[in-house]
Amino acid sequence: MSTSTRREFLNDAFLAAAVAAALPAGSLLAAEKKKKPKEARPKVSPSERLRVAVVGVGGRGNDHLSEFLANPNTEIAYVVDADEKIAGRRGEAVAKKQGKAPKVVQDLRVALDDKSVHIVSTATPNHWHALCSIWAMQAGKDVYVEKPVSYNVSEGRRMVQTARKHGRICQGGTQCRSMKGTLDAIEYVKSGKIGEVKLARGLCYKRRGSIGPKGTYQVPPEVDYNLWCGPARMLPLTRPRFHYDWHWQREWGNGDMGNQGPHQMDIARWGLGVDRLADTVIAYGGRLGYEDAGDVANTEVGIFEFGDKTLVFEVRGLETDDLRGAKIGVIFYGSEGYVVLTSYTSGAAFDPKGKLVRKFEGGGDHFGNFIEAVKARNPKILRAEILEGHLSCALSHLANISYYLGRPASVDEIKKTLAGLKTNEDTADCLDRTLKHLAANRVDVAKTPMALGPMLKLDPKAETILDHPAASAMLARQCRAPFLVPNAEEV
Numbered sequence: 372m373s374t375s376t377r378r379e380f381l382n383d384a385f386l387a388a389a390v391a392a393a394l395p396a397g398s399l400l401a402a403e404k405k406k407k408p409k410e411a412r413p414k415v416s417p418s419e420r421l422r423v424a425v426v427g428v429g430g431r432g433n434d435h436l437s438e439f440l441a442n443p444n445t446e447i448a449y450v451v452d453a454d455e456k457i458a459g460r461r462g463e464a465v466a467k468k469q470g471k472a473p474k475v476v477q478d479l480r481v482a483l484d485d486k487s488v489h490i491v492s493t494a495t496p497n498h499w500h501a502l503c504s505i506w507a508m509q510a511g512k513d514v515y516v517e518k519p520v521s522y523n524v525s526e527g528r529r530m531v532q533t534a535r536k537h538g539r540i541c542q543g544g545t546q547c548r549s550m551k552g553t554l555d556a557i558e559y560v561k562s563g564k565i566g567e568v569k570l571a572r573g574l575c576y577k578r579r580g581s582i583g584p585k586g587t588y589q590v591p592p593e594v595d596y597n598l599w600c601g602p603a604r605m606l607p608l609t610r611p612r613f614h615y616d617w618h619w620q621r622e623w624g625n626g627d628m629g630n631q632g633p634h635q636m637d638i639a640r641w642g643l644g645v646d647r648l649a650d651t652v653i654a655y656g657g658r659l660g661y662e663d664a665g666d667v668a669n670t671e672v673g674i675f676e677f678g679d680k681t682l683v684f685e686v687r688g689l690e691t692d693d694l695r696g697a698k699i700g701v702i703f704y705g706s707e708g709y710v711v712l713t714s715y716t717s718g719a720a721f722d723p724k725g726k727l728v729r730k731f732e733g734g735g736d737h738f739g740n741f742i743e744a745v746k747a748r749n750p751k752i753l754r755a756e757i758l759e760g761h762l763s764c765a766l767s768h769l770a771n772i773s774y775y776l777g778r779p780a781s782v783d784e785i786k787k788t789l790a791g792l793k794t795n796e797d798t799a800d801c802l803d804r805t806l807k808h809l810a811a812n813r814v815d816v817a818k819t820p821m822a823l824g825p826m827l828k829l830d831p832k833a834e835t836i837l838d839h840p841a842a843s844a845m846l847a848r849q850c851r852a853p854f855l856v857p858n859a860e861e862v
Contacts, residue, residue, distance in 0.1 A: 543760025551733025
């Protein structure tokens with residue numbers, strides 16, 4: 372494997388087991404491994420174990436398998452993937468480690484029909500997250516669902532309604548909610564130790580290369596493409612690599628605003644203390660620096676206003692320096708200092724002059740938290756109950772709606788539009804930093820301008836967009852039968 376190929380694999384195959392040992396100690400997978408030693412865990416008889424179906428096991432789903440295999444309270448009953456080769460390999464690995472072979476199937480509905488299954492855990496592509504979770508809860512299963520918990524705003528709300536109606540336990544995969552370093556940092560911010568906090572910034576400074584030229588490619592023969600597409604349109608394959616690169620095509624993915632974004636968006640919203648959607652959302656950016664099969668932004672800034680509080684999220688897919696020591700992280704700006712979270716498990720607080728005041732460190736057990744809630748039949752135990760996941764992911768979707776409706780704009784046009792925001796000084800600085808970043812990557816915004824989206828005004832309680840029919844139409848999608856996300860009356 373060449374150096375460039377290895378780098379792209381490490382960046383793209385998010386937390387794949389094959390590279391787990393090479394990841395730094397502050398990574399999410401490393402944090403999840405900081406569990407109680409096996410001897411400290413009580414023995415559970417086979418008859419008492421919770422039977423789990425893991426759906427989507429190519430990348431992050433392989434880590435789901437590892438987590439449930441390591442927990443004495445669970446056993447893997449089903450391995451489900453539309454790719455029969457991947458499913459077969461994972462099934463063999465589970466059988467070897469578990470001492471009991473799981474059933475290996477391509478269609479998740481087989482597992483849903485099995486009344487002996489207690490839990491469905493999903494790490495499918497984004498467009499399947501909501502429907503898989505809703506069908507599972509309707510079938511009487513509890514659910515662990517990776518971020519983003521939904522593909523669009525409407526789906527997320529349907530998931531919340533389904534959990535409530537059917538009394539199911541549903542945990543979102545925003546694992547930072549279970550990390551001690553993050554928990555301590557949020558407590559520090561909320562305690563007022565950096566003064567009044569009205570601005571939080573999430574960062575996804577993660578290098579993303581081209582996914583290759585747009586063309587016509589063959590779906591791998593081992594993939595049931597009808598099942599893989601599910602609620603999405605069954606479009607021709609236009610990207611060279613089938614797996615993972617769907618993230619960068621709108622039909623199935625949400626770009627890094629919706630891929631990495633929900634982790635840091637969730638922390639930022641949590642620290643700001645906002646438990647609803649924003650009043651206004653606007654985004655600008657583009658897919659800049661190369662032309663390929665992707666059609667989502669690799670450079671995007673979303674700005675969200677909640678009364679007198681503002682959340683800004685920045686996506687940079689080209690080479691970039693850090694910001695206050697963070698590339699994948701969150702910064703809380705207080706009147707008496709600031710807090711920077713620089714990884715999934717660590718961060719620090721600083722005084723106004725930049726002097727270190729306190730460090731925050733420590734991992735956690737997000738899957739263990741989920742199992743605890745399932746056994747207790749108590750959703751209040753959950754660190755990331757589905758409502759939290761919905762709200763944080765919905766912000767990502769709203770930023771993308773604004774961006775997708777955007778039109779090429781000059782720098783002066785963008786500046787003029789952003790000048791009306793409450794945090795105009797910060798947004799002007801953010802734009803300036805973005806422009807310098809693009810220039811450093813030899814992007815000429817005069818020749819390939821960024822798109823500026825419309826300012827979307829919302830009714831946060833109703834979760835609707837006001838006076839913008841085109842944007843409102845993008846809150847949901849027309850699903851492909853029979854893979855239909857139910858409406859509010861049908862959940």
